Amino acid sequence: xxxxxxxxxxxxxxxxxxxxxxxxxxxxxxxxxxxxxxxxxxxxxxxxxxxxxxxxxxxxxxxx
Amino acid sequence: xxxxxxxxxxxxxxxxxxxxxxxxxxxxxxxxxxxxxxxxxxxxxxxxxxxxxxxxxxxxxxxxxxxxxxxxxxxxxxxxxxxxxxxxxxxxxxxxxxxxxxxxxxxxxxxxxxxxxxxxxxxxxxxxxxxxxxxxxxxxxxxxxxxxxxxxxxxxxxxxxxxxxxxxxxxxxxxxxxxxxxxxxxxxxxxxxxxxxxxxxxxxxxxxxxxxxxxxxxxxxxxxxxxxxxxxxxxxxxxxxxxxxxxxxxxxxxxxxxxxxxxxxxxxxxxxxxxxxxxxxxxxxxxxxxxxxxxxxxxxxxxxxxxxxxxxxxxxxxxxxxxxxxxxxxxxxxxxxxxxxxxxxxxxxxxxxxxxxxxxxxxxxxxxxxxxxxxxxxxxxxxxxxxxxxxxxxxxxxxxxxxxxxxxxxxxxxxxxxxxxxxxxxxxxxxxxxxxxxxxxxxxxxxxxxxxxxxxxxxxxxxxxxxxxxxxxxxxxxxxxxxxxxxxxxxxxxxxxxxxxxxxxxxxxxxxxxxxxxxxxxxxxxxxxxxxxxxxxxxxxxxxxxxxxxxxxxxxxxxxxxxxxxxxxxxxxxxxxxxxxxxxxxxxxxxxxxxxxxxxxxxxxxxxxxxxxxxxxxxxxxxxxxxxxxxxxxxxxxxxxxxxxxxxxxxxxxxxxxxxxxxxxxxxxxxxxxxxxxxxxxxxxxxxxxxxxxxxxx
Numbered sequence: 001x002x003x004x005x006x007x008x009x010x011x012x013x014x015x016x017x018x019x020x021x022x023x024x025x026x027x028x029x030x031x032x033x034x035x036x037x038x039x040x041x042x043x044x045x046x047x048x049x050x051x052x053x054x055x056x057x058x059x060x061x062x063x064x
Numbered sequence: 065x066x067x068x069x070x071x072x073x074x075x076x077x078x079x080x081x082x083x084x085x086x087x088x089x090x091x092x093x094x095x096x097x098x099x100x101x102x103x104x105x106x107x108x109x110x111x112x113x114x115x116x117x118x119x120x121x122x123x124x125x126x127x128x129x130x131x132x133x134x135x136x137x138x139x140x141x142x143x144x145x146x147x148x149x150x151x152x153x154x155x156x157x158x159x160x161x162x163x164x165x166x167x168x169x170x171x172x173x174x175x176x177x178x179x180x181x182x183x184x185x186x187x188x189x190x191x192x193x194x195x196x197x198x199x200x201x202x203x204x205x206x207x208x209x210x211x212x213x214x215x216x217x218x219x220x221x222x223x224x225x226x227x228x229x230x231x232x233x234x235x236x237x238x239x240x241x242x243x244x245x246x247x248x249x250x251x252x253x254x255x256x257x258x259x260x261x262x263x264x265x266x267x268x269x270x271x272x273x274x275x276x277x278x279x280x281x282x283x284x285x286x287x288x289x290x291x292x293x294x295x296x297x298x299x300x301x302x303x304x305x306x307x308x309x310x311x312x313x314x315x316x317x318x319x320x321x322x323x324x325x326x327x328x329x330x331x332x333x334x335x336x337x338x339x340x341x342x343x344x345x346x347x348x349x350x351x352x353x354x355x356x357x358x359x360x361x362x363x364x365x366x367x368x369x370x371x372x373x374x375x376x377x378x379x380x381x382x383x384x385x386x387x388x389x390x391x392x393x394x395x396x397x398x399x400x401x402x403x404x405x406x407x408x409x410x411x412x413x414x415x416x417x418x419x420x421x422x423x424x425x426x427x428x429x430x431x432x433x434x435x436x437x438x439x440x441x442x443x444x445x446x447x448x449x450x451x452x453x454x455x456x457x458x459x460x461x462x463x464x465x466x467x468x469x470x471x472x473x474x475x476x477x478x479x480x481x482x483x484x485x486x487x488x489x490x491x492x493x494x495x496x497x498x499x500x501x502x503x504x505x506x507x508x509x510x511x512x513x514x515x516x517x518x519x520x521x522x523x524x525x526x527x528x529x530x531x532x533x534x535x536x537x538x539x540x541x542x543x544x545x546x547x548x549x550x551x552x553x554x555x556x557x558x559x560x561x562x563x564x565x566x567x568x569x570x571x572x573x574x575x576x577x578x579x580x581x582x583x584x585x586x587x588x589x590x591x592x593x594x595x596x597x598x599x600x601x602x603x604x605x606x607x608x609x610x611x612x613x614x615x616x617x618x619x620x621x622x623x624x625x626x627x628x629x630x631x632x633x634x635x636x637x638x639x640x641x642x643x644x645x646x647x648x649x650x651x652x653x654x655x656x657x658x659x660x661x662x663x664x665x666x667x668x669x670x671x672x673x674x675x676x677x678x679x680x681x682x683x684x685x686x687x688x689x690x691x692x693x694x695x696x697x698x699x700x701x702x703x704x705x706x707x708x709x710x711x712x713x714x715x716x717x718x719x720x721x722x723x724x725x726x727x728x729x730x731x732x733x734x735x736x737x738x739x740x741x742x743x744x745x746x747x748x749x750x751x752x753x754x755x756x757x758x759x760x761x762x
Contacts, residue, residue, distance in 0.1 A: 018160050019354070021292045030150040045288040050346060055151065057345045058563060058579070060240075060417045062353070062556040064173035064247050064408050064622065 024048055083123070090116025094194075097382070098187060104377040107453045110186075111372065114194060114449045118442045121198035126206065126438040130431070133637070133645040134210050138431040141753040143216045143424060153217070155428035158435060164426070166440040167357045168418045169205070170364075172251060172515075172550045173408025173622075174448035179514035180615060181405040182455040182463065183391040185383035188402045189452055196403070196410025197445035200652035204411060204626055205419045206437030207633045207649060212420035213430060214747045219421040220629055226746040227635050228728055235725045236628050237564070240417065242714065243621040244561045245592075247414075248337070249599035250614040251550045254513035256329045256604055257611075258543050263322035264313040264504050266329070268540055269547040270322065271305035272352070273336070280351035295354045302355065302548070306541050313504060326604035333554075334597035340555040341562055341589040349555045356549040363545050367450055367522060370529035380456035380463065385487070392468035393512070394612045395674030396666065400659040404619035409448025411652065413625025415441065429755070454521030455514075461491025462499065466517040469609030470510040480509050504536030512609040515546045561592040602707045605700050612674065613711055616667060620660050624718050627656045631729040638733050639745045657726055664719040668712055677715065681708035 016022040024045050031042040043051070075083070093113035097105065130136045144155040156164075181189040212218055218226070221240070225233025259266040279298035283291055312318045324332070340348050389397035394405065408414070419437060427433060455463060464484045465473075473480040477493040484491055500508045503520060511517070519542035526538045563579060565588040570577025576584045603610025630653035637646045670676035673683050687693045688701040735742040 014160070015292060017157065018163050019291050019295065021290065024289045027150060034150075046284065049284060049289045052151075053346045053350045054344075057349055057556065057559060059421060060556075060560050061168055061422065062171060062553050063169045063414045063418055064171040064251070064412065064553060064618075 020052075023052060083120070086116050086119055090120060094191075097190060100382060104379050106375055107371060107378055107457070108375040110190060110378070110449055110453055113190075114446055117194045117198060118446070121202070122438060122442060125198065126202065126434050129203065129206065129438075129648055130434045133642060133648055134207065134433075136210065136431045136433060137750075138429055139753055140430050141751045142213055142427045142430055143748070144427055145753060145755070146751060147216065147425075153425045156426040158427075158429070158432040161423060161426045161432065162436050162440055163361075165418065165423045165436050166443055167361065168422065169412070169415045169440060170360065170444045170447060171408065171553050172254070172546060173412060173414075174444055175451045175518050175546065176254060176514040176615075177406040177619070178409055178448045178451040179455040179518050180393050180467070180611070181402050182380060182452060183384065183386050183393045183467070184398050184402055185387070186378055186380045186452060186456045187382040188387070188398055189406055190449065192402055192406055193410050193445055193448045193452070196406070197441060197448075200626075200655070201409075201411035201415070201445065202438040202441040203648055203652060204413075204629055204633070205415045205441045206434060207637075208416045208419040208629055209423055209427075209437035210430070210433045211633060211636050213424040213427055213433060216748050217421060217424040218746075220416050220632065223420060223636075223746070224628065224632050227632055227639070227743060228725070228732055229743055231728050232628070232632065232725060235721045236625075239413075239621070239625050239628055239718075239721060241561065241564055242717070243414065243618070243625055244557050244564075245595045246599065246614065246618045246621050246714070248554050248557045248561075248596040249603065250611070250618045251553055252330065252333045252337070252596065252600040253603040253610050253614060254515045255547050255550050256326050256333060256600070257511055257513040257609075258515045258519070258547065259324070259329055260326045260511075261323055261507075262505055263319035264309040264536075264540050265543045265547075266322040266324065267312045268305050268309035268544045269551075271308070272302065272355070272544065272548055272551070273348070275301045275305065276348055276352040276355060279355065280347045283351060283354075284346045291354055294351065295358050298351065298355045299358055302359070302544065303541075306537060306544055309540055309544075310504060310536065327601065330597075330601045330604045334593060334600065336551075337554055337558050337597070338589055338593045341558040341593065342585055345559075349552070349559065352548070352555065353552050356552040359545050360549050363542075364447055364450075367454070367525065368446075370525050371450060371453055374525060374529050376453070376457045376525060376528070378453065378456040379458065380460050384460075389672065389675070392464060392472045394616060395672060396616065396663075400663040400666070401616065403655075403659040404616050404623065404663045406448065407619045407622040407626075409445055409451070411623070411626050411656070413622050413627070413629055416625065416629035429753070451518060454518050454525065457521055457524065458517065459489075459491065461485070461489035462496070462520075463517055464489055465491050465496055466508050466511050466520065467514065468510060469512050469607070469612065471607035471609065473510070477507075477509060502535045503539040505539075510609070512611045514611075515543065515550075519543050519546065558589065558592055558596075561595075562588045565592055599707075602703060606704065606707075607697065608674065613677070613707075616663065617711060617714060620664055620667070620715065620718050623656050623660045624722050627653060627660060627722050628725055630656065631725050635729055635732055635736075636745070638736050639742075640747075643737065657722065660722055661719060664715050667715045668719075677708045677712040681705045681712070684708070 027048055028042055090113060093109045093116060096109045097113055144153045147153040148155060178189050215223060221233055221236040224236040259269055275298055279294045282297060283294040287293060312322060387398040389395060423436065461484055465480060473483040481491055481493045496508060500506060519539050522542045523535055523538035527535045566577050566579060566584060575581055578584060599614060603614055630649045633649040634646050634653060637649060666675055667677055669678065671679050673680045684701050684705050693701055732742050
């Protein structure tokens with residue numbers, strides 16, 4: 001039962017990582033680790049999501 | 065630390081016996097497919113042949129390339145590790161990169177090309193998909209991914225400029241632009257042909273737009289960043305839209321609102337493309353892409369499972385008489401046109417744009433390039449094999465009735481059926497009417513472009529596997545699924561085309577390069593949309609169906625881009641002192657040059673009216689001048705003539721670009737071999753990976 005729970009949690013984490021569902025959490029982690037010392041505030045979730053979407057679709061992302 | 069590559073492991077006795085077993089099974093399966101001459105053949109042979117070919121070539125050929133030729137080095141820090149900015153450069157789990165890479169490379173191409181190529185019979189397409197993939201496409205994707213990783217994720221265009229010089233860089237850039245225009249036009253045409261006079265299909269496809277917008281608003285404003293939730297809601301709505309489309313189709317008044325001819329639909333798609341290119345990405349493009357990626361991977365998995373459970377019988381003969389070039393779907397002989405028609409699924413130059421630039425910035429370990437580059441293309445090739453199966457489970461008569469344009473077989477059902485019967489493929493008007501009714505359509509004749517026949521094949525496979533009462537639902541589900549990711553490619557392609565154009569025009573007037581300046585956004589989107597819109601609109605007027613001229617043009621362009629990528633790769637191999645291994649890219653390159661050149665030559669100069677653009681234009685002009693054209697043709701004759709000349713000019717451009725680049729590659733290679741000055745290797749210097757350091761310390 002316990003191992004089933006672990007598998008379910010890992011699968012869920014994999015789905016979140018694959019889809020980018022956890023992108024903001026990863027961003028916050030990165031920000032606190034590397035940029036917190038520079039001062040200022042991290043982006044809020046909505047602004048972060050917006051800028052990421054724009055950045056993502058500036059290049060060739062989909063093929064034939 | 066893990067092993068540098070799996071191939072460094074020694075194979076034990078058991079392993080040797082197992083691989084001999086796989087080889088024997090694979091050889092028998094290919095033998096069965098190639099030599100079978102009975103009524104039907106089971107599709108399990110196709111799956112066995114494909115899986116064995118992929119397994120052997122991945123285990124041995126890709127391992128050879130990884131260890132002997134490219135010498136992947138797991139101790140070397142990747143750009144993602146060195147330049148990690150948590151934005152572009154992010155070291156990522158290899159299976160997640162694999163998923164992203166596959167989702168990026170696999171579009172509608174591997175479903176459409178193989179469906180069209182089945183007019184030659186099942187055998188040529190199947191063999192080319194397998195051989196072309198493991199020796200060509202997979203190798204191209206793998207080496208481009210590796211070379212770009214060694215160059216901080218530089219794009220194909222940049223690598224061409226660095227390694228070959230300005231000519232190479234320009235050829236790559238121009239090639240990408242023109243391919244994009246032709247690609248979007250032909251994909252738009254495929255969607256139009258699936259929707260014309262089909263209220264069910266049109267209303268379902270139309271519904272994907274508000275659904276995507278709703279999902280976009282959800283992901284941005286209601287629950288920011290929650291893409292899994294948003295996608296699941298969207299998928300539920302899409303499935304409801306398929307059901308709702310059925311009701312609309314039953315309703316005598318409502319169905320009028322969604323019943324349009326090809327040209328009107330083309331204008332709508334053009335208007336949609338322009339709107340999508342100028343609206344913010346979060347509103348339409350991004351959510352549509354989440355939905356389409358989910359549907360794409362889900363449906364492909366479902367199809368693979370259904371095919372494996374059902375093992376349907378293949379009814380198409382191994383070869384048809386149309387290898388002589390008289391095929392109804394597109395004109396042209398087996399050689400070179402089967403290799404042009406099946407681009408994606410065997411080798412696709414477009415992939416080199418994803419393999420360079422995007423994916424390399426995510427690799428956490430250089431050794432993963434083999435799984436991601438070579439492996440993901442194998443999966444795409446398998447998708448193409450499934451498309452072959454879906455097209456060949458149909459009765460050949462039905463397949464030809466759906467895919468042949470009215471200009472070839474005749475407008476009336478009785479006429480079309482008589483023509484197809486005269487080729488030796490039995491089909492009746494009653495049978496076609498029954499099939500159309502089962503699928504919830506008024507007619508399935510002349511639904512060219514491959515998508516509808518793929519949808520009929522898929523619907524019959526799904527209906528057998530998961531319940532036959534829902535045939536019409538499955539058909540429209542398949543149409544919606546194809547349209548969904550075709551429209552994503554259309555949106556994304558238009559946007560990229562717009563950026564490239566803005567970049568180009570900024571050389572003339574600086575502000576035009578600003579991606580958020582509305583006058584420039586409207587101008588460049590307008591230019592790019594008109595370029596593909598023109599080909600799309602003319603395609604709907606063409607009595608031969610448009611696919612006949614546009615698809616080969618797209619195939620030639622796509623294979624030309626692959627040739628550019630392989631030119632770059634071969635040059636880099638020679639520069640790195642690996643001349644004796646340069647054949648791994650030089651052989652597919654040579655083959656591509658042979659097929660693109662001969663196909664382009666035939667498209668230009670063949671006296672056959674359905675192949676040669678010039679002879680077709682001359683024939684039309686003569687008839688137009690003599691007044692012998694039927695009145696409906698006479699009104700559009702001048703447009704068709706102009707279009708023929710335009711297509712001929714494009715073909716000549718492809719041919720010239722390819723040859724200029726090939727000669728340039730030969731020139732540079734000669735200079736390297738003879739020790740004369742040449743552009744230096746642009747590889748980033750070696751730095752040890754911290755992963756290794758951490759491991760050693762532990």
